Amino acid sequence: MPFLINVNRLKNRLDNNLDNTVVIDVRFDPNDPDAGRKMYLESHLPGAVYLDLEKDLSGKPEKHGGKHPLPDMNLFAAKAGNIGIDHDTTVVIYDQDNDMFAARLWWMLHILGHERTYVLEGGYNRWTEEGYEVTAELPELKAKKFRASRKENQIADIEEVKEKLDRDAAILIDSRSRNRYLGKEEPLYPKAGHIPGAKNYFWKDLFKENGTWKKNGELEEHFSSLPKHTEIIVSCGSGISACPNVLALKMAGYEKVKLYPGSFSDWISYEENEVATKEE
Template sequence: MEKMNDSPLISVNELSAQGDGSILRVCDCRFLLSQADAGRAQYLASHIPGASYVDLEADLSGPVDSRTGRHPLPEVSVFRKTLGHLGLTPDIPVVVYDDGGCAMAARFWWMLRWMGHRDVKVLDGGVAAWQAAGFAMASGNETYQSAIYEGPADDDLWVSVETVESIVGQGSGLIVDAREASRFKGWQEPLDLVAGHIPSALNRPFIQNMREGKFKSTGELRQAFEALIKAQLPRDVIHSCGSGVTACHNLLAMEHAGLPGSRLFVGSWSEWITDQRREVVIEPNDS
């Protein structure tokens, strides 16, 4: 087995080079918000050999109520059991992938980091890049012997809505919103009941981290994020989106760019709007 690089990303060639004797585990995170069972169906039909399936809503989210966003974190004890059912322990290297956009994979990457799992990487380009390279695919369900996943969660990696309220009120810290510009500006909202964005937030659509289906270079991403956050330290950057999924993409991109330490607002926009007293910004649309 070849030693993996220190980046949070891994290429399809690097993954292929790990070989059949590797203890590394691969997880398929494909998911469509518009069709919740589509990702599992895609996995069963065709996936990277050895991959287990991980579902955004069943495995990577907790119960939704009137005060949460659309994809809140599960209880730590519940998530530990999920990881154990996947046969994972904190010392097993993990590679996560999705269809290629890397948003769902970034969410699982971040959640594993939240659990203290350090040896986890996102497959750059996802299953699309794997297939384009001509590597083998498998079908059907793949499982591993259950394990006991132990270790404390690092709750310093995320912030609550109360913390975001404080940032907005005091002007301390920087909120970066990963949604597309039209949603951020409040010109359209296909998923949530209220359109707009959190006051003082800046927009960095997560798709801007990619070029031709893969992440941009470390240098290019670093230049872009340094221009965005200016004098702010990465630690003071809070990532938001619609429900705490694509925000992880920007967080991953910053880490790939050598700017680690930013944090996630898990509830994101869909939690912010659960309280009508919170201010909402809609930008003028002159078109």
């Protein structure tokens, strides 16, 4: 199933069927949490509504659970309805470029059963490169009833990760850069390295040299060492950059895929948990 949409197709939808398409801007800068909203207010795709990674797509961090825990998904479903999403709505999510935040929202809607959800290939940058219109005008939102149909077995918590790694019942992958995976650098957390047993699949390796997403066949080749019959649990630092890998695995035909939302930031919040720094 395709999970991407190009800017030309989106332009056509907006020109012909705006009432049945909700466009969501999720631009975000981890070093400046207000930057994404400021960019949105300055200019965004016509009709787009803004959702914030930390205010809308994450819950409040606690001692355990990771830096970006999931929000209350019932409240999030209500928020989706308030911005105009129902069963028949096509949702298109964009980032500044092919960044990780659009995939996070795609995954959240995906696990709530909304199938007509797409990530905009190339994001805001690609839209403007094509010369398409942007605006500072805020949209008038029409609330609808979002009926969530939550998909089971899409999320793994720390206990499941431990249990399945102990008996080799799943493969854990780490979506962060190789240097962070190997513990050579760690800009965000007090410990460096990875969850013991995790294999490294850097999320940015999902893209070609020209910056576009790899096609389904190329993604199958990219993940060719991972058997499709085995469950795959995807992690990263805090459950954000793991989401492009979840999307890509689905595009490549993998069905047994889960996200560990807490990821490395949750793992190291327990002092007894070991951290590895060698290739696995």
